[in-house]
Amino acid sequence: xxxxxxxxxxxxxxxxxxxxxxxxxxxxxxxxxxxxxxxxxxxxxxxxxxxxxxxxxxxxxxxxxxxxxxxxxxxxxxxxxxxxxxxxxxxxxxxxxxxxxxxxxxxxxxxxxxxxxxxxxxxxxxxxxxxxxxxxxxxxxxxxxxxxxxxxxxxxxxxxxxxxxxxxxxxxxxxxxxxxxxxxxxxxxxxxxxxxxxxxxxxxxxxxxxxxxxxxxxxxxxxxxxxxxxxxxxxxxxxxxxxxxxxxxxxxxxxxxxxxxxxxxxxxxxxxxxxxxxxxxxxxxxxxxxxxxxxxxxxxxxxxxxxxxxxxxxxxxxxxxxxxxxxxxxxxxxxxxxxxxxxxxxxxxxxxxxxxxxxxxxxxxxxxxxxxxxxxxxxxxxxxxxxxxxxxxxxxxxxxxxxxxxxxxxxxxxxxxxxxxxxxxxxxxxxxx
Amino acid sequence: xxxxxxxxxxxxxxxxxxxxxxxxxxxxxxxxxxxxxxxxxxxxxxxxxxxxxxxxxxxxxxxxxxxxxxxxxxxxxxxxxxxxxxxxxxxxxxxxxxxxxxxxxxxxxxxxxxxxxxxxxxxxxxxxxxxxxxxxxxxxxxxxxxxxxxxxxxxxxxxxxxxxxxxxxxxxxxxxxxxxxxxxxxxxxxxxxxxxxxxxxxxxxxxxxxxxxxxxxxxxxxxxxxxxxxxxxxxxxxxxxxxxxxxxxxxxxxxxxxxxxxxxxxxxxxxxxxxxxxxxxxxxxxxxxxxxxxxxxxxxxxxxxxxxxxxxxxxxxxxxxxxxxxxxxxxxxxxxxxxxxxxxxxxxxxxxxxxxxxxxxxxxxxxxxxxxxxxxxxxxxxxxxxxxxxxxxxxxxxxxxxxxxxxxxxxxxxxxxxxxxxxxxxxxxxxxx
Numbered sequence: 001x002x003x004x005x006x007x008x009x010x011x012x013x014x015x016x017x018x019x020x021x022x023x024x025x026x027x028x029x030x031x032x033x034x035x036x037x038x039x040x041x042x043x044x045x046x047x048x049x050x051x052x053x054x055x056x057x058x059x060x061x062x063x064x065x066x067x068x069x070x071x072x073x074x075x076x077x078x079x080x081x082x083x084x085x086x087x088x089x090x091x092x093x094x095x096x097x098x099x100x101x102x103x104x105x106x107x108x109x110x111x112x113x114x115x116x117x118x119x120x121x122x123x124x125x126x127x128x129x130x131x132x133x134x135x136x137x138x139x140x141x142x143x144x145x146x147x148x149x150x151x152x153x154x155x156x157x158x159x160x161x162x163x164x165x166x167x168x169x170x171x172x173x174x175x176x177x178x179x180x181x182x183x184x185x186x187x188x189x190x191x192x193x194x195x196x197x198x199x200x201x202x203x204x205x206x207x208x209x210x211x212x213x214x215x216x217x218x219x220x221x222x223x224x225x226x227x228x229x230x231x232x233x234x235x236x237x238x239x240x241x242x243x244x245x246x247x248x249x250x251x252x253x254x255x256x257x258x259x260x261x262x263x264x265x266x267x268x269x270x271x272x273x274x275x276x277x278x279x280x281x282x283x284x285x286x287x288x289x290x291x292x293x294x295x296x297x298x299x300x301x302x303x304x305x306x307x308x309x310x311x312x313x314x315x316x317x318x319x320x321x322x323x324x325x326x327x328x329x330x331x332x333x334x335x336x337x338x339x340x341x342x343x344x345x346x347x348x349x350x351x352x353x354x355x356x357x358x359x360x361x362x363x364x365x366x367x368x369x370x371x372x373x374x375x376x377x378x379x380x381x382x383x384x385x386x387x388x389x390x391x392x393x394x395x396x397x398x399x400x401x402x403x404x405x406x407x408x409x410x411x412x413x414x415x416x417x418x419x420x421x422x423x424x425x426x427x428x429x430x431x432x433x
Numbered sequence: 434x435x436x437x438x439x440x441x442x443x444x445x446x447x448x449x450x451x452x453x454x455x456x457x458x459x460x461x462x463x464x465x466x467x468x469x470x471x472x473x474x475x476x477x478x479x480x481x482x483x484x485x486x487x488x489x490x491x492x493x494x495x496x497x498x499x500x501x502x503x504x505x506x507x508x509x510x511x512x513x514x515x516x517x518x519x520x521x522x523x524x525x526x527x528x529x530x531x532x533x534x535x536x537x538x539x540x541x542x543x544x545x546x547x548x549x550x551x552x553x554x555x556x557x558x559x560x561x562x563x564x565x566x567x568x569x570x571x572x573x574x575x576x577x578x579x580x581x582x583x584x585x586x587x588x589x590x591x592x593x594x595x596x597x598x599x600x601x602x603x604x605x606x607x608x609x610x611x612x613x614x615x616x617x618x619x620x621x622x623x624x625x626x627x628x629x630x631x632x633x634x635x636x637x638x639x640x641x642x643x644x645x646x647x648x649x650x651x652x653x654x655x656x657x658x659x660x661x662x663x664x665x666x667x668x669x670x671x672x673x674x675x676x677x678x679x680x681x682x683x684x685x686x687x688x689x690x691x692x693x694x695x696x697x698x699x700x701x702x703x704x705x706x707x708x709x710x711x712x713x714x715x716x717x718x719x720x721x722x723x724x725x726x727x728x729x730x731x732x733x734x735x736x737x738x739x740x741x742x743x744x745x746x747x748x749x750x751x752x753x754x755x756x757x758x759x760x761x762x763x764x765x766x767x768x769x770x771x772x773x774x775x776x777x778x779x780x781x782x783x784x785x786x787x788x789x790x791x792x793x794x795x796x797x798x799x800x801x802x803x804x805x806x807x808x809x810x811x812x813x814x815x816x817x818x819x820x821x822x823x824x825x826x827x828x829x830x831x832x833x834x835x836x837x838x839x840x841x842x843x844x845x846x847x848x849x850x851x852x853x854x855x856x857x858x859x860x861x862x863x864x865x866x
Contacts, residue, residue, distance in 0.1 A: 137574050
């Protein structure tokens with residue numbers, strides 16, 4: 001029985017996890033696929049570095065093309081990260097008729113379509129389950145389990161760092177800066193946390209999810225992004241008072257033939273299933289016309305969960321190879337991309353403003369909304385501690401178009417009675433039973 | 434492009450849902466599979482009945498063998514339910530080289546292994562995603578997404594009726610009988626609710642899950658079952674006081690080469706993700722050595738969710754047909770079945786007893802535990818309203834073997850100071866962070 005041979009690009013924590021799983025589960029994997037897996041070549045930065053996994057020194061190399069062009073290698077597993085260079089490696093690998101498994105969300109979000117096209121051209125598989133929500137087999141669920149349904153909405157907590165930070169802010173009533181430092185100390189946030197806290201990482205994953213869920217070529221640029229660095233502990237405590245939990249939520253929604261995709265700090269009712277996804281955990285909520293509400297929950301990152309997803313992809317590729325059906329793994333997008341305009345995106349909005357505490361303030365504000373046909377679900381007015389001249393007003397609107405809401409904000413800003421617009425957040429999941 | 438032709442056994446709510454999905458999503462399905470689907474023959478009880486779906490009268494029949502033996506039919510979809518007769522139909526269908534998709538958990542739990550063997554022998558596919566937790570693609574996740582992991586534990590809320598009843602009992606503080614009646618009125622419980630409330634339905638699903646998750650021929654008889662009909666509202670309110678939520682939980686657990694599978698009313702910490710699965714919803718929590726904790730949540734029943742799962746299976750079968758790789762869908766069990774004995778099953782236990790309120794009662798009770806090396810995590814003693822002679826004692830033990838716990842219960846029963854053992858429940862998920 002001929003073994004299937006793997007070339008591994010990268011032997012960091014995920015790469016080592018992949019090696020460990022392949023070594024520890026050799027029996028189970030062979031049983032499932034019907035032939036053994038051999039790790040043939042491994043790209044490393046430094047051959048002499050001491051490692052947790054046992055690998056013969058002979059198979060380590062610092063030259064990426066010794067892996068990609070090794071005629072014995074059947075499948076390339078890419079866990080080195082990076083974008084432009086790595087894209088070239090994978091294109092070269094595919095052209096050399098190697099199947100590819102990648103955990104690289106940055107790369108797939110930017111160049112997924114191009115890489116998939118190249119894979120198809122060369123009759124090769126390209127799998128990337130680990131690129132979204134590491135330990136959650138969500139891409140598989142969208143491609144197969146919900147294959148016969150029409151998915152109309154996906155909401156995801158797809159970034160562990162920001163969920164960890166918001167969970168702590170919510171629990172300890174601590175300010176953002178402080179919690180970010182703690183997250184960095186604990187290894188849940190990187191030294192430069194920008195990609196996470198500004199929502200870019202989540203946006204990449206939402207682009208990938210939207211592409212598969214809606215069968216449409218959604219690009220990273222199509223995703224509107226707002227991060228959590230401006231979220232204040234007051235915002236969290238006021239929203240809590242109204243029964244909401246703040247989460248960084250990626251939303252992909254389809255109405256008719258048009259879609260919207262965004263990432264932003266969002267308020268969810270406390271009893272919404274996504275509201276109880278804590279710490280570094282991820283979850284993706286999927287609404288399908290027939291199936292209704294489903295949710296997939298699990299670790300979003302971490303070397304072993306990510307490695308598990310990578311090896312599951314490897315198993316799929318190996319099955320395809322043995323069945324001689326590679327190169328057909330993902331179907332081409334079925335629909336032409338059509339993004340909604342701001343007049344077509346409707347949502348409830350949470351708005352916190354400081355107004356001058358004088359007769360008529362309130363009615364001037366509310367008439368700004370009613371002139372544009374926007375009504376309220378909740379209103380809360382409170383005095384501001386240590387400031388008798390101002391009052392705190394919190395409004396949760398009924399559904400309003402993004403265009404109307406922006407217009408309203410501008411008009412409020414121009415009102416003399418408005419001292420400051422402190423914050424606005426999208427509100428989701430109110431229909432949840 | 435040759436169409437793939439479906440024979441449908443049953444045109445009740447699920448069957449009609451299947452027809453509706455196939456008709457409404459013809460485009461998407463054809464796009465995914467590369468050929469059209471045709472509904473060729475449909476078994477019904479009464480040809481003249483008025484129906485929600487539009488089907489030519491010519492393709493309806495009351496003779497099951499006109500469907501099974503139709504030479505044009507490629508795939509049989511079975512949504513009629515029933516066990517012995519239906520088994521024979523499916524065996525005959527498989528022998529006539531028809532692929533089979535079934536939503537029949539009773540049948541699969543009892544005869545799954547035999548049917549799979551027959552499918553394999555005839556080079557046919559047999560899929561049954563809809564048999565466990567309707568709208569949740571959990572079998573797929575176990576077979577593929579977590580393929581490279583070693584699953585050590587599954588806990589499932591896999592019966593909507595009992596979850597609906599326990600949710601209501603918990604929320605409204607209403608007694609079991611009353612809530613059951615409400616559930617029957619709302620259509621969440623059947624006129625004869627036995628299979629649901631006594632845990633048999635959940636046991637069937639756990640047998641199927643354990644078989645796939647542990648790759649072992651677990652039979653329905655291997656599943657220990659206790660239903661919810663004995664759960665009192667006092668049990669729920671006392672467990673709530675200690676921070677627990679009562680759920681009917683199916684547990685499948687593996688240690689080394691041995692497994693245990695059971696269904697029983699179980700106490701979970703309130704913050705455990707399964708504790709917030711409400712009403713008729715289902716969820717399956719899966720622990721894998723590498724991936725850690727994941728959870729899959731969704732509708733457990735309902736005609737459209739079940740129909741979605743059925744059509745997803747149909748899509749898998751059709752893909753396999755087009756790729757000419759049918760008959761290899763599920764792998765044979767990898768391990769010999771080894772069930773744990775009561776001395777090998779360890780769990781925390783909740784125990785509620787009424788004791789005579791006299792000097793020394795408490796120490797007699799606690800020494801019964803300590804003699805068998807079982808210690809306590811929580812103890813609560815309370816007076817009993819309107820009865821000065823007795824006291825209520827609630828104990829949550831640390832992990833104890835089932836054998837030891839049964840022994841302790843017998844000894845407690847023999848103690849003169851023990852008036853009555855009111856209830857015992859397994860406690861799970863305390864390690865949950």
